[in-house]
């Protein structure tokens with residue numbers, strides 16, 4: 001039995017699996033191209049890169065695979081427009097926009113023949129996105145890693161979004177196994193987006209200590225934390241999250257003005273750079289609840305093979 005394909009506008013992936021974009025420098029061209037080559041949608045995270053760096057990542061991914069490559073950029077980032085244009089001009093297939101809503105990005109993508117896929121947390125925003133020309137929407141629930149736009153579970157949100165739009169809906173947040181994928185597809189999703197499972201891959205650009213935190217994490221280690229972006233974030237508990245939970249924030253050494261609006265409690269860019277480069281004590285290790293179900297670091301293609309096999313086993317089990 002074959003998994004259904006994922007059609008996003010003019011682009012088709014052989015598998016209905018999108019690897020979530022993960023800033024800062026967690027999902028770059030090595031991970032995105034490995035996932036795309038294995039049949040999924042590989043996604044480079046643009047937030048935290050310069051337009052030149054992002055352009056180079058997209059070029060490298062394009063050279064490595066003919067598969068579907070997306071670029072995820074947070075609308076909250078000050079240079080959002082420059083990053084979108086850098087990704088488009090280097091041949092990204094899809095722009096995925098999260099952490100805010102931009103009306104302009106629909107026009108930029110349409111003019112360039114690039115698919116636009118916003119991340120939504122409500123039926124209202126999904127409907128608005130379809131009206132402006134979205135090719136699909138990603139509905140992300142509260143179990144996801146990183147910044148959260150809702151306090152509801154994806155299983156709860158998905159039916160409302162499916163009722164609101166005709167375009168494909170991709171479900172995200174807490175999806176970790178082939179059985180989870182079956183649950184989402186059976187509920188009407190056209191595909192899933194997974195972040196945490198793809199952190200623990202050899203191609204992921206996070207430091208080994210970052211990946212080791214995932215492998216060691218249990219349910220109790222995954223917490224909600226505050227972010228100057230103005231949204232809660234989900235991360236693995238460490239001395240930094242404990243300190244922030246007490247309202248004790250590190251001083252901002254140098255402000256890069258990277259966000260359009262920033263609460264300035266602490267510098268999230270510095271905290272994410274520290275963890276990505278290996279300091280998982282004073283760095284912020286974003287992770288979804290499913291990190292507690294990740295027990296090994298594997299090549300991305302093996303993760304995908306395993307997901308397909310688990311999905312097939314779940315399908316066969318249901319058919320018996």
Ligand SMILES: Cc1cc2nc3c(=O)[nH]c(=O)nc-3n(C[C@H](O)[C@H](O)[C@H](O)COP(=O)(O)O)c2cc1C
Pocket residue numbers: 019020021022023024026045047072073074097098099119140143144145146147172173174175193194195196197199285286287288289290
């Ligand atoms: C380390 C990390 C960084 C992330 N960074 C971003 C980001 O820059 N932009 C975004 O839209 N989502 C980001 N996410 C969310 C993922 O793209 C994806 O939607 C989410 O991880 C799905 O939930 P899961 O982790 O339960 O699979 C991040 C998630 C993680 C774990």
